[in-house]
Amino acid sequence: MLRNNLGNSSDSKNEDGSVFSQTEHNIVATYLIMAGIISIISNIIVLGIFIKYKELRTPTNAIIINLAVTDIGVSSIGYPMSAASDLYGSWKFGYAGCQVYAGLNIFFGMASIGLLTVVAVDRYLTICLPDIGRRMTTNTYIGLILGAWINGLFWALMPIIGWASYAPDPTGATCTINWRKNDRSFVSYTMTVIAINFIVPLTVMFYCYYHVTLSIKHHTTSDCTESLNRDWSDQIDVTKMSVIMICMFLVAWSPYSIVCLWASFGDPKKIPPPMAIIAPLFAKSSTFYNPCIYVVANKKFRRAMLAMFKCQTHQTMPVTSILPMDVSQNPLASGRI
Secondary structure: OHHHHHHOHHHHHHHOOOOOOHHHHHHHHHHHHHHHHHHHHHHHHHHHHHHHOHHHOOHHHHHHHHHHHHHHHHHHHHHHHHHHHHHHOOOOOHHHHHHHHHHHHHHHHHHHHHHHHHHHHHHHHHHOOHHHHHOOEHHHHHHHHHHHHHHHHHHHHHHHHOOOOEEEOOOOOOEEEOOOOOOHHHHHHHHHHHHHHHHHHHHHHHHHHHHHHHHHHHHHOOOOOHHHHHHHHHHHHHHHHHHHHHHHHHHHHHHHHHHHHHHHHOOHHHOOHHHHHHHHHHHHHHHHHHHHHHHHHOHHHHHHHHHHHOOOOOOOOOOOOOOHHHHHHOOOOOOEO
């Protein structure tokens, strides 16, 4: 029946159609177009900076590069399809397009939170348990990053093969988990996703950054040489950037989680239409503010960006090896880090 509804625009506007006026759709489309352009350009710049300047190719930044790829994925696929549908007034890419669109958004979203969890673990091992962090190799980081991507792929494929389903949301111009059909399959899928890809990662992140904060406070109260302070300053920059990214990710995905929980345990028909459109827009918003966080919270990245825009050769930052934790911040190399 869903295939028929998506294939017939008039039927789709009745059952799966929009609850918004065309003017409201045009406003959302304008936002999506502008946000998509900003996101694609800014994340391409981020990738360019990491590629151009060797001193930025650290294990932590390798994870950040993958985060930029997820942002580009959402911006180049999710934004255009949703904006085109908003301009059209309803979903215009049919059943197959709905599956692809929703699946890719879930894929990139779940991969993002997995990668942010890896960043938190990296910060914890680097600063709190340097003896363990020192033993992490390039292959270790590759395995962690691949794990985040595989996790995203798994949860994106589940609705396609029958665990829950994808369908247009009440706005009629975007596809997502079919939370209006809150049957046992939807509830079990939603609860599992929220537990594994939201609650568990956030618990790990809070644990890691709590102990990182304690370590940093302990360091700042001790007497240190200038080189030690410089090393810790770099570590604090990276950690600060990571914490801000996670907080913003939490802000972005919380409305969407609330909508899914509401649909699971309440009446989906009572979810306010504005909330139905704000939730996915918030979830997509992380794609264009992450590059801003890199610039604001990381001095090395900021200097590299200014150097690239001025067509200057970026000078390598002095690297010391007094602290064991510095090992995981050296440029990536084959074998051991």
